[in-house]
Amino acid sequence: MFGALAKSLFGSSNDRYVKSLRKTVEQINAFEPTISAMDDATLVAQTAKFRASLAEGATLDQILPEAFATVREAAKRTLGQRHYDVQLIGGMVLHRGEIAEMRTGEGKTLVATLATYLNALEGKGVHVVTVNDYLARRDCEWMSRLYNFLGLTTGVIVPNLSEAERREAYEADITYATNNELGFDYLRDNMKYERNQMVQRPFNFAIVDEVDSILIDEARTPLIISGPTDDKSELYIAVDKLVRQLSDTDFEKDEKQRSIVLTEDGTEKVERMLEEAGLLQGANLYDFENTQVVHHVNQALRAIFMFRRDIDYIVKDGKVVIIDEFTGRMMDGRRWSDGLHQAVEAKEGVNIEPENQTLASITFQNYFRMYPKLSGMTGTASTEAAEFYDIYKMNVVTIPTNLPVQRQDDEDLFYKSLEDKFKGIAKTIKEHQLKGQPVLVGTVSIEKSELLSAFLKQENVPHSVLNARFHDSEARIVAQAGRLGAVTIATNMAGRGTDIQLGGNLEFRVEDELNAMPEGPERDAAIERIREEIKTERQQVLDAGGLFVLGTERHESRRIDNQLRGRSGRQGDPGLSRFYLSLDDDLLRIFGPDTLFARMMRSSLEDGEALPPSKWMSKAIETAQKKVEQRNYDIRKQVVEYDDVMNDQRKVIYEQRSDIMDAGSVNDVVTDMRHETINGIVGAACPPGTYPEQWNVEGLKADVERTLALTPDIDGWLKEDAVDPEIFVERIIAMSDAALAEKTAQIRPETWASIEKSILLQNLDHHWKEHLATLDALRQVVHLRAYAQKTPINEYKQEAFALFERMLNSIREDVTNTVSHIEFQLQEPTPPPLPDLPDFLTSHIDPFTGEDNSADIDAGTRGLITTTIPRMAPAMAGATGGDNPYADQNISRNAPCPCGSGEKYKHCHGALA
Structure with missing residues (x-):
């Protein structure tokens, strides 16, 4: 009651916050007469003036009133639109890294220009994120008139751009892009081998349009870059035919959780059908050998009995295209993971594309949390205000309408x-x-x-x-x-x-x-x-x-x-x-x-x-909606919790990749890996606190031979008095260092540095890919730990940490193995073949006789030929004094003889008798 009374007297906290911003609006309006009087050239020069102020130590907040007034005047001249006072408030909310909730038709696209221009003055780049390619292109084309007028550059990121085009767009002061393209570019950048191949700059500031759609609705599923695995289309088709024979009594369906499981009778029925089809090993569907078949059966069940055509997906041009349940749009290029998409393709009888293996993955939550400053705008965010703050630390501010509703x-x-x-x-x-x-x-x-x-x-x-x-x-x-x-x-x-x-x-x-x-x-x-x-x-x-x-x-x-x-x-x-x-x-x-x-x-x-x-009915409906919203929030929160575990590991791997790409040499890293690997090999064969009689000497020899390509005299070392595992380590390290130094002495240092960097990056990427696949499998089954009264997320964290440690060990061993076994085949570089020269005539005048010696065979007709061709005998008996069939043709004496002998005419048929 007291809260309602206070709200009626003083207004809500949102009202008080908006009211506090009106003081800055008055400052902006005070600049309007001065700025409106400027000619175009003076108005454009404002950008250089602001940048100079920032370079001298001014803050964005200090130049905000004049900068906003400048944008308002530029919008009047280029777009024919003037920002309302409430739009100025919206711009301030965006600049502060908050969510501006503005009703439809209040001009959110224009509001974004205020905060976008102000933050772009720093030259670090501003990303304006939209929900589809059409809006990215439209908004960029529309608002670039304003930005370009004020001297800022703009770019747009949409599908099917080249790497150079993407890099240029990201280098612009303001970049319009869809959330998917931004996320995929980030993942792709962290799969490249050279820093100059990357397209994105360090993150600075992003404004997300329709922020609830992007950061709430689409955040239920992560972005995944994947590569194809083996083709299993025949298995999908076979399982699809069997599952279609099931009836409603063979499975239990939970539409709330979107899950479906076989009943006991249904399991027996499936086992019999799989046996007849030759797809079952043994008699039990849930034996370890049948894990893959169970997986396919479960996905076929979901595809056939849970997912509905024209609601969850449509079939277009012979392909299954997912429908976004929140926006009703087709999600071209997006595929359900874990074999579900293939099961739906089998159901619809279209071409089944191979399953994909995850190569890189990130959730929208963790992607957008990398921006130092993030803001958003939408018409509807207040119902999800708690989630926005919990996950993104963003407050929702409701902006009043320009005119009463x-x-x-x-x-x-x-x-x-x-x-x-x-x-x-x-x-x-x-x-x-x-x-x-x-x-x-x-x-x-x-x-x-x-x-x-x-x-x-x-x-x-x-x-x-x-x-x-x-x-x-x-x-x-x-x-x-x-x-x-x-x-x-x-x-x-x-x-x-x-x-x-x-x-x-x-x-x-x-x-x-x-x-x-x-x-x-x-x-x-x-x-x-x-x-x-x-x-x-x-x-x-x-x-x-x-x-x-x-x-x-x-x-x-x-x-x-x-x-x-x-x-x-x-x-x-x-x-x-x-x-x-x-x-x-x-x-x-x-x-x-x-x-x-x-x-x-x-x-x-x-x-x-x-x-x-009836109000009772409306209340009941709202209660049902709140139930669903809470369930969806729990799903998103769980996605974030699990991805947070992976995100910590992702940061480590991506930072390591970045350091490797930036380093001139990674020799210290590779050497440390090799030494740690040797320590591990010796430690496994000769555990601390054990006697030499207990050591696995044969295993040590085999591991050293396999990993380091060395054959140390371990038996001889064992005969020494002060035998110790540390001595083994020191001697094996010394042998390894010497062997590698001998190899690398054969090539140039910069070549070896490049080889080391390539080996390190390739091993890092290979093991990270395998690690992601393992974590995917773990996440699918870890919920079963709940039956043992254990918390699945805690179990996942422990298992994921252990798997990450194991992955790092594997990377060290594989890098050491590759470096130790590398062999160089030293060959003299063969000179590139010279290009074929065209046929051409030369002129070569003898300075002593004045005769044209162009056709002298020893000079060559192509200018480079120096091979001597033996003189040929006259082709005709008359060549030395007989009849000359060419006597009446006025042939130069130094020209080749027309008979084809290769001799000059004067030495052949033209010889004097």
Whole structure:
């Protein structure tokens, strides 16, 4: 009670924080008259002035008011837009490394320019992160007009860029990119062998657009770079055929946990079928030899009975493409791991691509936590404020709207069945369309979108469908969803990045209608006509009540519902929102309380009748959503906990790789590894505190021979009086050092340094890859330790640490083995072959006789030939005095004879008698 009273008197903590920022807004506004009076050249010079101030020791906070005022003026001149005061507050929140929660249509893209420009002045690079390639390109192209005007460079990272293009984009002052591309570039960079091959700079500052979608929704699964393993497509197909024969009584399905397990009868049935197919070793499915088969059976069960086409995935161009459950978008290039994707491919009868082995992996949580300063913006973050702070240490600040919100949010309507609900929705849509009110319909899956589309066709309601099947045209469809009487069905609306403007979008209409019209007065007049049409149509839509947002069911997350609602009521426009529910909805069927179902059934609803709106019902729905949100948070938290263990190890490996690449020589590292390996070999054969009679001398000899390519006289050393393992170590190290020094003396030092570096990096990468595969396998089974009353995460940490130690030992041994066995084949470098010279004629005038000796055979016709060709006998009897068949041809005496003898004419047929 006292809290509510204090809030009413003093405002919430968020209100007080926003109020404190208004003092800085006043400072920014005070600069406006001065900066507005500047000409373009003076305004552009502000960037150099700010950078000079920073170089002299000024802080970003000190130059913030004038820098923000500069950006505001530049936006007016380049974009025709002026930042509102609330947008300046949003820019300050982003600069402070916090999350700005701003309603749809409040101009988040423009807000980001303030913090982006300010932080880019340091020259360390700013990353603006978007949810898809379209938005990255669009925002970069749109906002680069402002940044370039002020003298900053911009770049964009999208798929299919070359390494050089990526490097250039990252070197820019401001880089727009998708979260996936940033993460994959980081992993790829840490798989390269030369520092100059890497594309990313050290992390500085990132602004994440649709921060809840990227850092919450997509953070449930890590980014993985993998390579193909052996092809097992025949096994997948065989197992798929067997599992399809199972009935519902053969397995137990838990839709909450998305898990499925065989019953006892189901296990016996599978064993019999596998035996007949020759896929089972022994009689027990769970024998160690059948581990792989069990794995395939489990994944086939999930693929066939748990994953649904057009909801979890679609089949496009002969490939299974995952559907993002939160945004409804296709996730091209992303594949389920652990053989699940292959099982779905077998189910759908498409080409089965080989399973992949993890080469590098990172979660979005650990990737984005590497930025020294991280901020974000979205329309819906407050429901996940606790998670943002727990994981990213980011506060959520709700920014007030520029104009008061006039949207009316009605209570939910409840129907008994799915069919009744869709019939009611179709009739409602038709009613609103007839009076000209645009309707945006939100669905949770492609399947529901197409079902509703069929109902609307029965009612003869023209409409557009926006889902993963029509991903390419999503911006165009969304942009025109506010036109008079427009009906748009959208599968989730998270991160669409395009505002719904009442009356239509001028930019898209011009592009659609005037694309072929050349620039000139006629085109300008047509644009003005479209602008007037939009103005008139906007007023008609406002009179009809603005945009009506209709949700066909509640989403698992309240954020997605709020994102859908937020599409209506943009910039003070009127609007309406309402959700329609039924007992068949997944949220209520899986997570709803039993009492809810009981009360609904007792209400005796007539077919087609809707339950009157009630606050009790809305509360029950919210409770179900909170359950799901908590479950999803637990999943994400578990992903982070497990990846934190790997992240510590990842940092060690990547730092070592970085040090190796930067070092001129790694000889000290390789030498230390070799000496430690020798210590380990001797220590294993001659444990401390034991007698010589107990030592494994033969094993020591074999290990030294195998690892170091040496044959020390250990038997002779044992006959000495003061025999000691430390002496063994010293002598073997001395022998190894001498042997290696003798080898390396044969080549240049820089060549050996390059060889050592290559050996070290290749071994590091090979063992890290194997270690990741081992950790993946461990993570899949460690939960079974819970049956022994042990905490799985603690068990995982202990096992992972032991495996990491073992990996480091293996790296040392393998590097030592490779270095010790290396042999150099010294060969004189063969000179590269000279290129073939073209045939050409030479002129060579004898200075004494004045004769042209170009054809002298001893000089050569090609200028380089020095081989002497024996003189040939005259080809004809008349050559020394007989008839000359060429006498009438006026041939030069020094030219080759036409008979082909190779002699000069004067020595052959042209010889004087």
